[in-house]
Structures are given as structure tokens and as C-alpha cells.
Amino acid sequence: MSRTPYFALLTLALAPACRRAEPSVGLAPAPSGPPAGAAATAEQSPGPAPEPSQQMTRSAVPADINDQFLDATKPAAEWENRWEVESREVYTCRDQIVAALALQPGERVADIGTGTGLFLSSLSLAVGDKGKVYGVDIAEKFVAHIQKRAEKEQMTNLQAVLSNERSVCLEPGSVDVVFVCDAYHHFEYHEDMLRSIRSALAPGGRLVIVDFERIPGKSREWLLGHVRAGQEVVQAEIEAAGFRYLDEVAVQGFEENYLIRFVRE
């Protein structure tokens, strides 16, 4: 990876149309003003036009599912101790997960719901200097965190993107691969998110989902309450949104998670 002025390449994309809307339970969003403090660090750009929102009601996720992430008083670094630990399947299996994305040098990949950016350095290496990695999250603290991480780990091809609960805030056709790990069940408007993901993907682009199984009688009680839908429902939702199911990849070490791959139709 080149060691040339990475700070020059690191920009926080914050499109006005993509700022987080006020929490809403009902009708189409009215994008609100910027979150406090965002404008000072954000590069302002016209950004992508907002996709028309069609999902009228919130997905059946727990009401507070993203509250801890959006709470600025809980520092992002604390989440590293929860997410980047050997007791977490997606952490121990991270190399197999990234291999399943089959990234080629020069490709553009978006990690939607990137959190602390566990996968970013592997994604960055896989696509190389000519590729691009978008680390996308609805939580400003995680976006700021991955920017620092990119600087520290010299990820010259990373762009941090502050998105919102209905849109990935990426330009149409701007990525080859979308990766969603442990975040699909956090989508408060999954139909809008899938529409936005599909729009961001170039024709023939890939979508890879890693998420928790949800099997009554087998899954832990906490997961049954936390995860909105099981694998079959998730697959059906994604197919209905204009993706072709490709396959499920067997990840050695997965006991509670699954990995499924789709192609944008």
C-alpha cells in the first residue's frame, strides 16, 4: 500500500440528502439538519440524490436496536473490546469471511454498518491501491473512529461515509461489492436499505450478508429477541429487492452465523 498522503485521500462523505432523519415510525423521512458537530469535520458535497422512500413503516426491530451506537457518550473504542474479540464468531472467522467476498484488485467495496471497522484493513489490502473501500455507518462516532483507524493503519483507499437509516449514501453504480456483517438485523427500514444498496451496486455487483441465525428452540433467547428475521426470511427479502441468490458459504467455526451471497439483477 502506498504511503503517500493518505490524509489527502481521506474524506468524510456527508451528503446533505443523506443526513440521518429524525426517528420516525411512520411516513417517508424528512431529512433533518446535520447532527451536532458534523459540519465541522465533514466535507460538504451535493452527494447522491435521495432514493425515493417507499417503506412506510419501521421494520419489526427492537425499538432501541441502534440507540447505543448513536449515543455519543459511549466511545467507539469501547466497542472494539466487544466486537474485536476471539469470543465473537465473525472475528475469529474474519479471514474466511473476507475470502468469501472474492475481492479483486481494483474493485470497489462498501462495508455497510462497519462499526469499529473490523474488516476494513483486510478489505483495503484485497482491493489494493487502485481499489476503493467505503466504510459506511449511521453512527458519527464510528465514522470518526474509522477515519482515525485509516490514518493509523495507512489505508489510503478508504472513504468513511456517514449514512442514515434508510440509505447507504453512495452514488448509484459506484461499488462492485456490498458487504453487510452483523448489521442487516439492525436495519430499521430494510426495504429502503436494500433499494439503496441495489442502487449503489454496479450491474452484476455482489451482495454478501453475514448475520445471526434465528431458530426458535435452538438460538439463544437473546438472539430470538434481538434478531428480527431468520436466514430464510432474510434471503426472501433480498431476492424480492432485485437480487439473485447465489449460494451459502460454509464458514468453519460458524455456529450461530451464516454467510449468503447474492448478485444484483
Ligand SMILES: C[S@@+](CC[C@H](N)C(=O)[O-])C[C@H]1O[C@@H](n2cnc3c(N)ncnc32)[C@H](O)[C@@H]1O
Ligand atoms: C453489531 S454492529 C456490527 C459492526 C461490524 N459490521 C462488525 O461486524 O463488527 C452493527 C452496526 O450497524 C450500524 N447500522 C445500523 N443500522 C444501519 C444502517 N441502516 N445503515 C448503516 N449502518 C447501520 C450500527 O451503527 C453498527 O455500527
